[in-house]
Amino acid sequence: MSNDVLVRILADTRTETTQRKAQASLAEMEKRARDASPVRGFEAALSRKVAAGKDALIAELKRKSPSGGDIRPGFDPAQLAQAYERAGAACLSVLTDLPYFGGTESDLHAARNATSLPVLRKDFIVDPWQLAETRAMGADCALLIVAALDDATLRELFDAARSYGLDVLVEAHDREEFERGAALGATMLGVNNRNLRTLVTDLATTEELSSLLPAGAALVAESGLKTRADLERLHKVGARRFLVGESLLRLPDLEAATRALLGV
Numbered sequence: 001m002s003n004d005v006l007v008r009i010l011a012d013t014r015t016e017t018t019q020r021k022a023q024a025s026l027a028e029m030e031k032r033a034r035d036a037s038p039v040r041g042f043e044a045a046l047s048r049k050v051a052a053g054k055d056a057l058i059a060e061l062k063r064k065s066p067s068g069g070d071i072r073p074g075f076d077p078a079q080l081a082q083a084y085e086r087a088g089a090a091c092l093s094v095l096t097d098l099p100y101f102g103g104t105e106s107d108l109h110a111a112r113n114a115t116s117l118p119v120l121r122k123d124f125i126v127d128p129w130q131l132a133e134t135r136a137m138g139a140d141c142a143l144l145i146v147a148a149l150d151d152a153t154l155r156e157l158f159d160a161a162r163s164y165g166l167d168v169l170v171e172a173h174d175r176e177e178f179e180r181g182a183a184l185g186a187t188m189l190g191v192n193n194r195n196l197r198t199l200v201t202d203l204a205t206t207e208e209l210s211s212l213l214p215a216g217a218a219l220v221a222e223s224g225l226k227t228r229a230d231l232e233r234l235h236k237v238g239a240r241r242f243l244v245g246e247s248l249l250r251l252p253d254l255e256a257a258t259r260a261l262l263g264v
């Protein structure tokens with residue numbers, strides 16, 4: 001078995017996706033996507049916060065992770081989502097991968113139904129069928145991880161996501177991946193400070209890649225953000241959109257922790 005975490009996750013994702021596809025055809029999933037509740041503008045919600053001079057937080061719901069193990073006892077997605085909303089988060093991110101993150105579609109439903117916030121389905125997308133599934137489960141935004149995809153598949157998935165009305169967060173970890181994401185015409189480019197192969201986290205990754213951001217695109221700094229000082233450090237390279245999970249979820253008073261992170 002590979003030591004590379006991302007390789008292992010992707011292999012399992014492909015197997016599970018094949019099994020789920022056997023339960024519902026693409027046509028059936030597309031019908032469910034058409035019948036889903038209307039999209040809430042994810043990218044627009046982030047931009048509204050920034051336009052108001054605030055940090056735009058994508059607040060994550062994650063039960064466990066390969067790097068952090070079990071994260072929060074008594075995890076209740078609806079209650080946690082409401083605490084994030086009260087504290088001023090712009091959007092939510094919900095892990096739906098079960099084997100590695102303990103997440104489910106039910107977590108996404110619970111969080112979205114309990115708030116008015118747009119929701120990112122945080123998962124490992126390798127097949128267009130999963131994008132119909134993403135919209136069918138009610139998500140407003142999909143994640144595409146450049147490291148997981150060749151250019152042709154990245155293009156196919158990006159176009160498919162847009163065709164289902166989803167916003168798309170295109171995530172990179174190094175210069176080459178960021179340039180491939182930018183070449184797609186992605187308007188939300190995420191820099192994951194965590195190397196998904198080794199799980200090492202370094203905020204300097206956002207500092208380094210921020211200079212490559214194309215005009216008109218929005219930068220999202222992801223992972224490893226713990227304190228107000230971390231966000232202020234990344235303000236210096238223009239980041240105002242932040243995806244944060246573990247450091248908030250580990251603190252008992254999630255609402256107070258989120259306010260402190262946002263400086264409000």
Ligand SMILES: O=C(O)c1ccccc1NCC(=O)[C@H](O)[C@H](O)COP(=O)(O)O
Nearest residue numbers: 065066067068196222223224244245246
């Ligand atoms: O979190 C992990 O250990 C992980 C491992 C392998 C692939 C993805 C992983 N996490 C997904 C994420 O990108 C983060 O959950 C997200 O950016 C929030 O990060 P954090 O604030 O550090 O929880």
